Amino acid sequence: MEDIYKELTQIVGAAYVSNQPEERFIYSRDPGTMEPREPDYVVLPATTDEVQKIVLLANRKKVPLVPMGGGLVLSGLSRALKGGIVLDLKRMNRILEVNERSRYALVEAGTSQGMLQAYLKKNYPTLKHSVPDSPPMATIGGNVLIHGSGHLSHAAGFHSEMLNGLEVVLPTGEVVKIGSCSTSPYWFGRAPLPDLAGLFLGWFGTTGVVTKLAIKLYPNRPYQDVGVFVTEDPELVPEVFYQATGVQVAEDITAWMTPKPDWAKGFQHININYAADTPEELIWKRNLIRASLKRLIGQKVGGFLPLPPPMKKNFLEAPQTTLAQFADVRKGGGFEYVGGIMPIDLFPRAYRAGIEIAARQGTTYSTGARIIGLAHCMMFFFAYPFNRADESDVDRARRALEETNRAVLNMGGIPWKAEAPAQKQIIGRMDPHTLGLITRVRSMLDPQGIMNPGNWEVR
């Protein structure tokens, strides 16, 4: 053990390695419900070269390696389930290139969402990236690799679909480039080559350590607005999504359902965010969106909510800081949710399941959804705030999450960034040949089994 510590200090410097109880404690847990799992070391590399040396060391010593970004996944994916080294990548946060004309940014994987957002605002004000609603500490790398979504997901899909290329340190130590950057000096995309990015997307760090990535950027239009369509009938919501996405003028479409405050109870609120280069264009887009829902408005089964300016301001914010307050309803510092990726048709079923599970677990429901693409699917979330100081409340949330994961799978959805127990639920339903392929790919890439073991495992 002492040898490993010494070698790690030689790689990154003594200031950036710890085997102390304080770091082992903090890095053993996240704000979600998963039980703590202590790493033996926490290491903060600053370069790809350092990551490579750490991977080679881990290979030699057969020590597990757990890559970590912002640590905000909530489902415990960066806990060291089998001990070993947690690699906190947030020192790797340089913004390496912005190609304005080809609209992409090349960043180190530990770059935070907030820093890229600020950098673009200052240096390329006409460009933006799709910002998730996680706090600004979430990293670009982490969010892309878990198939995150955000404020441009209606326009452009999952964040993993906005990925142009990767630099990855493989579990055996080779540094590989994925996408156009493997062949060209440009990081413009993944086509027309064999697409190897899938070897690293959604694998929770079990196939390598991503050190750099390029993501697509989009126009940052100066005029922004949001309309909130409200209906009391959950059965109508898929139709609302279908119609509103069909006109293809919004950037982001989200839904939220909560019994608190009182005026919100029983309603499905659908936020439609759109932006324009001129006031005229904004009005034109507003009219198109309203026209798409005209039939429902005419039938008096739904309509647009008049928005007080403070509420509109909150809804236009990216990330929405009020969502953090929304997570604080139990005043207990604990929050986790199941994000079920599923077809939009399942909205009414998911909504009802959310209410039923919350009632069974003795809590208030708090659900919502984000549309991915042109309503190609949605991320439907079931949120469970809890009080960390009350173990029975933590247990209640844990039970609710487990039940929700099962419900999502039963209705045909798949839990997003699933906790280790939910991964087992998913694996239990997976086509055996798919699972076999996953296992073979993983064995081939990581023959020593050092990468984030305990995740996506059959046993």
Add this chain to the structure above:
Amino acid sequence: MEFADILHRCFRCGYCKFPNNYQDFNCPSYSKFRFETYSPGGRMWLLRAWLNGEMKTSPRLAEILFSCATCGNCVEHCVFPKFKDDILHAFLAAREEMVNRGTVPPAVRDYLKALQIHGNPYKLPASERGNWEHGLNLESYSGQEYLFHAGCVGSLDERGMKMARSVAGLLKGLGVSFGVLGADENCDGNEARSLGEKGVFQSLVEQNIREFQKRDVKKVMTLSPHAYHAFKNDYPKDSHPFEVFHYTQVLAMQAKKLSALPAHSPLRVTYHDPCYLGRHNKEYQAPRKVLKSISGLQLMEMGRVKENAFCCGGGGGNFFTDLLGSGPESPARARVREAVDTGASVLAVACPNCAKMLEDAVKAENLEGKIAVKEISEIIQEKA
């Protein structure tokens, strides 16, 4: 421990690490150390574990706790109303707990010991407290409008003394009515308070109040924003009410006179907000008003200013204990790099701690040819 009941409420969401535009890490200790443990959220969770018995007292835990610069960025940017108001209070309560248990880092122990024995952290006799004013012919306080408080750094540190002389000289030149206490001046105790030593702080409060009462002081003008903060917010005003001013606020009242001074060659200046003047007391305008009154001066703001300013790393006792240390990632060095990026040739300061921290950082970064750290009155008088 006081405020123990709020520790579990932190989500560790990390808003507290940033300024409002998220351009860079804005928590000095997290920015320097980069382990989650050194962030406000990490501290919250560790303290809870410590109080629950899950975490033992250790030198590292003490370093984590005492490396907080008490800059207030976390309070400013935490997104949870009400809870945020007590974040720093909880850290100070934990420091007090460690002081009481005798488990503080050696540098903190040495600071508090020196303050207790000598009345100042420099271990110098009280008789030397008035040395800074030699040759200025300042009046001893005897009912003038203001009592000018130089503080420990202004009275006993070489850089601080230079600043105190400059400020007092300018005030005198402008005809401001003030007097000084010289060797009779006491430490304001702000650093003792922020290091969790309530007993020493209370004793200094009593000494100062007694002195103010004896001399019937109505208005105190401080050199240091740290003293300004303590006098204004933490001193009882019931037995002897007094108003508190930072010297930049008094200079701002003299802006017309300052504007009338002869213009100098064009000067590009950026200004560093001291945390205890800015974020803690919301005084952002007075220093800027003074700077803008100087003809020929162009104020070039950094990205992180006012409530988003990045601390020099000298707050919360760290000016003396140096737990945030040196190295390229130290807050002061990061701050002077940011200042250079504005294109300014002068980094203006309004705090003796900031002056020294940033001046040392300029040297460490080899930026001496590019930028000079100057206190506001120094800029005015150089020009004039």
